[in-house]
Structures are given as structure tokens and as C-alpha cells.
Amino acid sequence: MAAADDGRKAIFFGRFISAPGPESLLIRQGAVLVSSSNGHGVLEKTDWTLITPAAAFKAFGVEEQDVDFHQTMNNGFFFPGFIDTHIHASQYPNVGIFGKSTLLDWLTTYTFPLEASLGGKEPLADTNGAYEGNRGTEIVNYSTSNPLSKADAVYTKVIRRTLSYGTTTASYFATISVPATNLLADLAFKFGQRAYIGRVCMDHPDTCPTYYRDETPDQSLANAIASIEHIQKLDSKGELLAPIVTPRFAPSCQPETLSLLGQLATDRKLRVQTHISENIGELALVKHLFPQYESYTDVYHQAGLLTSRTILAHGIHLDDRELETIRTQGSKISHCPASNSALGSGFCPVRKLLDNGIDVSLGTDVSGGYSVSILDSVRQACLVSRQLGFVNGGDKKWNIGVTEGLWLATVGGAKCVGMEGRLGGFEPGMLFDVQEIDLSGENSPVDIFGWEKWDERIDKWVWNGDDRNVRNVWVGGRMVHSGK
Known part of the structure; x- marks a missing residue:
């Protein structure tokens, strides 16, 4: 997939997890539209009601051929960059x-x-x-x-x-x-x-x-x-x-x-x-x-x-x-x-x-x-x-x-670092500095059995995960690392 730093827009679809507060683990399913029209990958729109990729294209008013598209794995999620x-x-x-x-x-x-x-x-x-x-x-x-x-x-x-x-x-x-x-x-x-x-x-x-x-x-x-x-x-x-x-x-x-x-x-x-x-x-x-x-x-x-x-x-x-x-x-x-x-x-x-x-x-x-x-x-x-x-x-x-x-x-x-409100989450206007995590990869150090709740899977990732779980990384919408 091309990165969103070439003037094209990109849709990211799947599970989005973040920690907006010290006691708040936010787990959402849906899609975000990332725009690089200003030279930086910024979250332009979000929709947490979407359950299919086709619905995302329609909701954001874009044609499939005009945007890049990326979807998380079944046991994967997008998380703000560290x-x-x-x-x-x-x-x-x-x-x-x-x-x-x-x-x-x-x-x-x-x-x-x-x-x-x-x-x-x-x-x-x-x-x-x-x-x-x-x-x-x-x-x-x-x-x-x-x-x-x-x-x-x-x-x-x-x-x-x-x-x-x-x-x-x-x-x-x-x-x-x-x-x-x-x-x-x-x-x-x-x-x-x-x-x-x-x-x-x-x-x-x-x-x-x-x-x-x-x-x-x-x-x-x-x-x-x-x-x-x-x-x-x-x-x-x-x-x-x-x-x-x-x-x-x-x-x-x-x-x-x-x-x-x-x-x-x-x-x-x-x-x-x-x-x-x-x-x-x-x-x-x-x-x-x-x-x-x-x-x-x-x-x-x-x-x-x-x-x-x-x-x-x-x-x-x-x-x-x-x-x-x-x-x-x-x-x-x-x-x-x-x-x-x-x-x-x-x-x-x-x-x-x-x-x-x-x-x-x-x-x-x-x-x-x-x-x-x-x-x-x-x-x-x-x-x-x-x-x-x-x-x-x-x-x-x-x-x-x-x-x-x-x-x-x-x-x-x-x-x-003086970037409050611009990094660390998935709200419109934020820079798209994001890592995609996959807990079920062939070499994953995290064992998922399927019955764990998502907050429990996050616990397992924190205590057992490492770079083998990092599938892709974007900074400002530009893909800067791929561990596929």
C-alpha cells in the first residue's frame, strides 16, 4: 500500500485502540480518513459506526480507486505511535x-x-x-x-x-x-x-x-x-x-x-x-x-x-x-x-x-x-x-x-514534547503517527486463544509483546517501517 504522503488520501479500517486518559482504554471499530493535502498526514474524518470497507468509502465520499486502503488483521489494531x-x-x-x-x-x-x-x-x-x-x-x-x-x-x-x-x-x-x-x-x-x-x-x-x-x-x-x-x-x-x-x-x-x-x-x-x-x-x-x-x-x-x-x-x-x-x-x-x-x-x-x-x-x-x-x-x-x-x-x-x-x-x-492534542490519539486534526499491531503473526511472542476480551489482549501485548508484533508504522501518514 502506498503511504498517504504522496498527495493521496488513505482510509484505515479496523480496530483502533488508544489510552486518552490514565484510566481510559478506548477500543473502537471503524475507519479514519487521512489526508496529506497540506503536506502532512492528518486525520481528516473518523467514523466509528462502520462495519465494512465499502461503507467507509461511502461514508467518506471517496471512490475506492482514488484512495489508499489499509485494514487491520483479525487480532490486530491501530495504536498511536510511541x-x-x-x-x-x-x-x-x-x-x-x-x-x-x-x-x-x-x-x-x-x-x-x-x-x-x-x-x-x-x-x-x-x-x-x-x-x-x-x-x-x-x-x-x-x-x-x-x-x-x-x-x-x-x-x-x-x-x-x-x-x-x-x-x-x-x-x-x-x-x-x-x-x-x-x-x-x-x-x-x-x-x-x-x-x-x-x-x-x-x-x-x-x-x-x-x-x-x-x-x-x-x-x-x-x-x-x-x-x-x-x-x-x-x-x-x-x-x-x-x-x-x-x-x-x-x-x-x-x-x-x-x-x-x-x-x-x-x-x-x-x-x-x-x-x-x-x-x-x-x-x-x-x-x-x-x-x-x-x-x-x-x-x-x-x-x-x-x-x-x-x-x-x-x-x-x-x-x-x-x-x-x-x-x-x-x-x-x-x-x-x-x-x-x-x-x-x-x-x-x-x-x-x-x-x-x-x-x-x-x-x-x-x-x-x-x-x-x-x-x-x-x-x-x-x-x-x-x-x-x-x-x-x-x-x-x-x-x-x-x-x-x-x-x-x-x-x-x-x-x-509540546505536541498535546496533535499526537497520541485518533481524533480529527491529529497527525497520523500510528503503529499497526498484529498479535497473531507467525512469530508473535503473544499467545491469543480467542476467548480473551480486548482489554485482556492489550494486557498480554504490554507484558509479552515486542517488535515482532509491529506490522507497520506511519509518521504523518508516511509509512516509515513495515515488518510484514
């Missing part, structure tokens, strides 16, 4: 490689050397294969013929892999390299994934290795602007691809750098992404590096980085005053349960965040997280919430169920 609000594209080769590290050790041992290598250079290892970290190392060319060959391979793989898992939107951290960051933007735009691309800013001499940091705050700002302008040339409207200001986290940046980036985001009305309160050791480091500030949150607040367009990854160890500041500023939290468990960072109190009026979404945090699957993040969010309930005396109020997890992965994600 939104990953925190993923490090540059770390994809390290998924599952974190040993017994905690956050700060993991960064210097595994992360910084890998990220540096994607810019065409990498630190030399000592005789034991260990990188010298902050002691200052020599650097060598990774590839004399194409210095970005490694980045090309990594970024191509991670974009295709995330699409295959139904991730239609991703907020990506890249590296400090401007050319490598620009390449990530080029590839995301080429493959059709909705993406927010951030060139990582880090220049603090006490926490960043000499081989992998900006020399000055002004250089960090200039490099950020260079990538921003490249991205905006690719998509001037920012509809499919947009830049996002990305200070790695407070300890990696000098105070002046944070303030320059905050002003940049304000002046150009840009999104911001960074980390906050992920790890106890990190909190101590922030207090040591920024003794003049009231809290970790205050560091960002005083720099002008907390806005309604800001995504803060993790947010595990925030106190009540910090929560109030984040709520007042309208900033968002990306919950990354798999990464938090893998690195032993702690349990994010999602219920407390939501009860305090803070928008929450889900991130994979690859490669702190071991998988690019947001579906896995949904089940990990459910599991972590139960552990949090246990350590709070068995209080079930902390529990996140399947429906709420799916809501966080779609509607919650849309809120956090």
Missing part, C-alpha cells in the same frame, strides 16, 4: 553494557569514550583497555576516509530500530560533535521519524574529560547554534524535525554555559532537554559544584532553563520545593524506569509527580536503559511502581497499571 522523551542515540552500541557501574562511573568508563568516537576521534586506551578519563588522553582518528562512518552506522541502526518498535517520535541526545549531531538530524529526517535532536553541551573542566568537552562557554554556545541552524534548514517549520537545547546535566556545564543556553532557548523559543536528580552521588556533586544554589532544580531555574518546553529526565530525588518550582514553570519529567533500575539510581515517584500537577512521560534512556522499546518502558514503569508501593508500606496508590502506562507512552509523551 513517544520516547529521553534517548541517547549516540549510546546505542552500549545497550546492556553497564556492568556493576553507578551513574558517574558508567559515564566515564563507557559513555564518554563511545560518544567521542562518533565525532571521528576517540581516546586511546591504556594497556589494560581502560580509558584514562579526566587525566587527559591523546586522540586518534577513527576513520581517515570518512570520520563520521561510525556515527552513520550507529545512527542509522538506532533510528531504524526505534521505528521497528513503534517509536514514531524521539527526543535524542547526540554528542558534542557538530558534524555528527547534524548527521543524526539528516538521517532522522531521511527516514521520516519525528525527532528532536540535541547537540550535547558540556564544558566543565572538573567533570568532563579533556578529550570530550567544549573549551569555553562561548564555544559551547556557538556549537549549539551551529547544529540548531542546520536542523532548522532541514525543516524550517519544525513539524517533523526540530532542535532541542541540550546541556548534558548541571555537573557537566559551567554556570555561565547554563545561563547562555537558557537565554538561547528563551530567545529562539526552543525546547530544552537535560537530566535532573537521577542519582544520590550526582546530587552530592551538584551541591559541591554549585554551593550558591538552593537545589539541583534551582541551578536550572536560575539559568533560565526551566520552561514549559523543558524535558527533565529522571527526577527521582526531588524535594517538595523543587516539585513546586517545576510545576510552576510547566517543565516536564521523562520517567526512565529501566535505566533507573539498571544503574541502581532509585525509584521515581511517578504518582507524586502527577499528583503535584507535573506532566510525566516515558523514556528508554538508552544506553542506561537496555532496550529502545517504549513498550518495555511501559511494563518497567508498572513493575517499578509496585516496588515503590512495597517500600511505602504496601500502599497501592503508587501503582501504575497497563492503561496508565500506555497513556504515559503516548498522551504523556505528546504533552512533554
Whole structure:
């Protein structure tokens, strides 16, 4: 079937399932008409009374030969595309490689050397294969013929892999390299994934290795602007691809750098992404590096980085005053349960965040997280919430169920990336970012016996499903992945 991005309209017929609210699993049978007349695949009309394809053509007033048509399988359904609000594209080769590290050790041992290598250079290892970290190392060319060959391979793989898992939107951290960051933007735009691309800013001499940091705050700002302008040339409207200001986290940046980036985001009305309160050791480091500030949150607040367009990854160890500041500023939290468990960072109190009026979404945090699957993040969010309930005396109020997890992965994600009302559902006017799920395929890890109700089948999909259940994926009406 041709995609709906060639000027033609398309009808999608069958079962449509979404989670418009934390306790609302909406299961509907019918059809939607997708139009790309404005250059973007938008849901033009819906009809939930239709029971045959012929009725759909008639209801929408179109001739069969004039539209593309797609119908779900018997055990299939259309579901809104997943939104990953925190993923490090540059770390994809390290998924599952974190040993017994905690956050700060993991960064210097595994992360910084890998990220540096994607810019065409990498630190030399000592005789034991260990990188010298902050002691200052020599650097060598990774590839004399194409210095970005490694980045090309990594970024191509991670974009295709995330699409295959139904991730239609991703907020990506890249590296400090401007050319490598620009390449990530080029590839995301080429493959059709909705993406927010951030060139990582880090220049603090006490926490960043000499081989992998900006020399000055002004250089960090200039490099950020260079990538921003490249991205905006690719998509001037920012509809499919947009830049996002990305200070790695407070300890990696000098105070002046944070303030320059905050002003940049304000002046150009840009999104911001960074980390906050992920790890106890990190909190101590922030207090040591920024003794003049009231809290970790205050560091960002005083720099002008907390806005309604800001995504803060993790947010595990925030106190009540910090929560109030984040709520007042309208900033968002990306919950990354798999990464938090893998690195032993702690349990994010999602219920407390939501009860305090803070928008929450889900991130994979690859490669702190071991998988690019947001579906896995949904089940990990459910599991972590139960552990949090246990350590709070068995209080079930902390529990996140399947429906709420799916809501966080779609509607919650849309809120956090500034696309509320445009992504995450099947209402007229929404962009058609959708995955088609098939539970009965030959290689499906989900066993369906036929007597399960549809809400039970969704439960089975969340707990047992993976990319083998993803039949097709569309972004803005354009088919960007087919797993047939």
C-alpha cells in the first residue's frame, strides 16, 4: 500500500485502540480518513459506526480507486505511535553494557569514550583497555576516509530500530560533535521519524574529560547554534524535525554555559532537554559544584532553563520545593524506569509527580536503559511502581497499571514534547503517527486463544509483546517501517 504522503488520501479500517486518559482504554471499530493535502498526514474524518470497507468509502465520499486502503488483521489494531522523551542515540552500541557501574562511573568508563568516537576521534586506551578519563588522553582518528562512518552506522541502526518498535517520535541526545549531531538530524529526517535532536553541551573542566568537552562557554554556545541552524534548514517549520537545547546535566556545564543556553532557548523559543536528580552521588556533586544554589532544580531555574518546553529526565530525588518550582514553570519529567533500575539510581515517584500537577512521560534512556522499546518502558514503569508501593508500606496508590502506562507512552509523551492534542490519539486534526499491531503473526511472542476480551489482549501485548508484533508504522501518514 502506498503511504498517504504522496498527495493521496488513505482510509484505515479496523480496530483502533488508544489510552486518552490514565484510566481510559478506548477500543473502537471503524475507519479514519487521512489526508496529506497540506503536506502532512492528518486525520481528516473518523467514523466509528462502520462495519465494512465499502461503507467507509461511502461514508467518506471517496471512490475506492482514488484512495489508499489499509485494514487491520483479525487480532490486530491501530495504536498511536510511541513517544520516547529521553534517548541517547549516540549510546546505542552500549545497550546492556553497564556492568556493576553507578551513574558517574558508567559515564566515564563507557559513555564518554563511545560518544567521542562518533565525532571521528576517540581516546586511546591504556594497556589494560581502560580509558584514562579526566587525566587527559591523546586522540586518534577513527576513520581517515570518512570520520563520521561510525556515527552513520550507529545512527542509522538506532533510528531504524526505534521505528521497528513503534517509536514514531524521539527526543535524542547526540554528542558534542557538530558534524555528527547534524548527521543524526539528516538521517532522522531521511527516514521520516519525528525527532528532536540535541547537540550535547558540556564544558566543565572538573567533570568532563579533556578529550570530550567544549573549551569555553562561548564555544559551547556557538556549537549549539551551529547544529540548531542546520536542523532548522532541514525543516524550517519544525513539524517533523526540530532542535532541542541540550546541556548534558548541571555537573557537566559551567554556570555561565547554563545561563547562555537558557537565554538561547528563551530567545529562539526552543525546547530544552537535560537530566535532573537521577542519582544520590550526582546530587552530592551538584551541591559541591554549585554551593550558591538552593537545589539541583534551582541551578536550572536560575539559568533560565526551566520552561514549559523543558524535558527533565529522571527526577527521582526531588524535594517538595523543587516539585513546586517545576510545576510552576510547566517543565516536564521523562520517567526512565529501566535505566533507573539498571544503574541502581532509585525509584521515581511517578504518582507524586502527577499528583503535584507535573506532566510525566516515558523514556528508554538508552544506553542506561537496555532496550529502545517504549513498550518495555511501559511494563518497567508498572513493575517499578509496585516496588515503590512495597517500600511505602504496601500502599497501592503508587501503582501504575497497563492503561496508565500506555497513556504515559503516548498522551504523556505528546504533552512533554509540546505536541498535546496533535499526537497520541485518533481524533480529527491529529497527525497520523500510528503503529499497526498484529498479535497473531507467525512469530508473535503473544499467545491469543480467542476467548480473551480486548482489554485482556492489550494486557498480554504490554507484558509479552515486542517488535515482532509491529506490522507497520506511519509518521504523518508516511509509512516509515513495515515488518510484514
